[in-house]
Amino acid sequence: MGDVLTPFEILRRLIAFDTVSARSNKAMIEFIADYLEEHGISCNIAPNEDGTKADMIATIGPMVEGGIVLSGHTDVVPVEGQDWQSEPFNMVERDGLLYGRGTCDMKGFIAVVMSLVPEMIKLNLKRPLHLVFSYDEEVGCLGAPALISRMIRDVPMPQAAIIGEPTSMKLVNAHKGVTIFETVVTGCPAHSSQTQSGVNAITVAAECVVFLKSKAKEFQTGGSLDARLQPPYNTVSVGMIEGGTALNIIAGECKFNWDCRSIAGQDAGQLLEKLERYCLEELLPPLKEIDPKVKIVTRKVAAIPPLTPSDDNPAEALVRQLTGQNQAGAVSFAAEAGMFQDAGVPSVICGPGSITQAHQPNEFVEITQIDACTEFVRKIAHWAADKIDR
Numbered sequence: 001m002g003d004v005l006t007p008f009e010i011l012r013r014l015i016a017f018d019t020v021s022a023r024s025n026k027a028m029i030e031f032i033a034d035y036l037e038e039h040g041i042s043c044n045i046a047p048n049e050d051g052t053k054a055d056m057i058a059t060i061g062p063m064v065e066g067g068i069v070l071s072g073h074t075d076v077v078p079v080e081g082q083d084w085q086s087e088p089f090n091m092v093e094r095d096g097l098l099y100g101r102g103t104c105d106m107k108g109f110i111a112v113v114m115s116l117v118p119e120m121i122k123l124n125l126k127r128p129l130h131l132v133f134s135y136d137e138e139v140g141c142l143g144a145p146a147l148i149s150r151m152i153r154d155v156p157m158p159q160a161a162i163i164g165e166p167t168s169m170k171l172v173n174a175h176k177g178v179t180i181f182e183t184v185v186t187g188c189p190a191h192s193s194q195t196q197s198g199v200n201a202i203t204v205a206a207e208c209v210v211f212l213k214s215k216a217k218e219f220q221t222g223g224s225l226d227a228r229l230q231p232p233y234n235t236v237s238v239g240m241i242e243g244g245t246a247l248n249i250i251a252g253e254c255k256f257n258w259d260c261r262s263i264a265g266q267d268a269g270q271l272l273e274k275l276e277r278y279c280l281e282e283l284l285p286p287l288k289e290i291d292p293k294v295k296i297v298t299r300k301v302a303a304i305p306p307l308t309p310s311d312d313n314p315a316e317a318l319v320r321q322l323t324g325q326n327q328a329g330a331v332s333f334a335a336e337a338g339m340f341q342d343a344g345v346p347s348v349i350c351g352p353g354s355i356t357q358a359h360q361p362n363e364f365v366e367i368t369q370i371d372a373c374t375e376f377v378r379k380i381a382h383w384a385a386d387k388i389d390r
Helices: 007-015 026-038 103-115 117-122 144-154 201-222 267-290 314-323 337-342 367-384
Strands: 043-047 054-060 068-073 092-094 097-099 129-134 160-163 172-175 177-186 235-243 253-262 295-304 329-331 347-349 364-366
Touching: 007 026, 007 103, 007 367, 026 043, 026 054, 026 103, 026 129, 043 144, 054 117, 054 144, 068 103, 068 367, 097 103, 097 367, 103 117, 103 364, 103 367, 117 367, 129 144, 129 367, 144 337, 160 314, 160 337, 177 201, 177 267, 201 235, 201 253, 201 267, 253 267, 267 295, 314 347, 314 367, 337 347, 364 367
Parallel strands: 068 129, 068 160, 160 347, 172 329
Antiparallel strands: 043 054, 054 129, 092 097, 097 364, 172 347, 177 253, 177 295, 235 253
């Protein structure tokens, strides 16, 4: 039998792995797998296409239907340019808070789950608990689709998934979806003194951005609404733009990345259709008279469906039963919960820490939140062992 570690001991080790999305998470996955295998739990690990990252599925209990998924992502956001008072990949305890990149988002939840594995094994579970850990969540949930598909293929159908994103241990049954786009404008370069002979890709991109801004205004006044969200309407944001080669050359190319965070699943697709129609019917015709090779191409980089509430969500019912919470909230950030739901696994979000700490310098999670999460996951394990009334 392997070592029995506290959630704090495990979290310290998890924080030490620099799993910023641009880097590999394999060392952390190997650590988790070694820990589980020391306790007799086999792991189903799969790499990404280039072998630099990996995800994992591990089941505790019998391979039968009706289990519970406990899911988290292993990657974290960068620390560059942030004013940290301590080393971000070395967990520091101070005044009841645990500081470090990922303490809140969301290695704290993973550490709690891992620490309770020895207890789960001793309980002789009647229903399985599936530990499902992903990569590349922070850059658009890019790793989740293959992971969830493999889980559906290899594991008896679970009845619910609990995603441990930071909600201050409050039950959340809805989140916005997010679709990420890249728009590339191909113009016609020329000397900047001959503007009549060229098509400035930066200027055209700016017109597209202004159009998206107008559609964002329309979302505020006439689109889908959910009063529990902040803000309660769909949003559109342009996050990056680059173009041009020199001040005295009319820009031949410009690209910008933008996202639509939507309450209803179809809203982002409808926005894309409006942008493409605007480009085709209004922007491009006069520009193609100057150069027929001018074009505007938008591609979808990633899409995370919203998590939508329902009246018969077994995941929500279970969390309500175990915690006594009689209300469910909604969050504006996107998570993998909507992807589990789309795959047919009813899902909710409930995890330690506050989203206001996520992605921030000096990220922290309260020790009391780790304690509360430990008690919550312990109750899930007892429920799976039929030691709590169903």
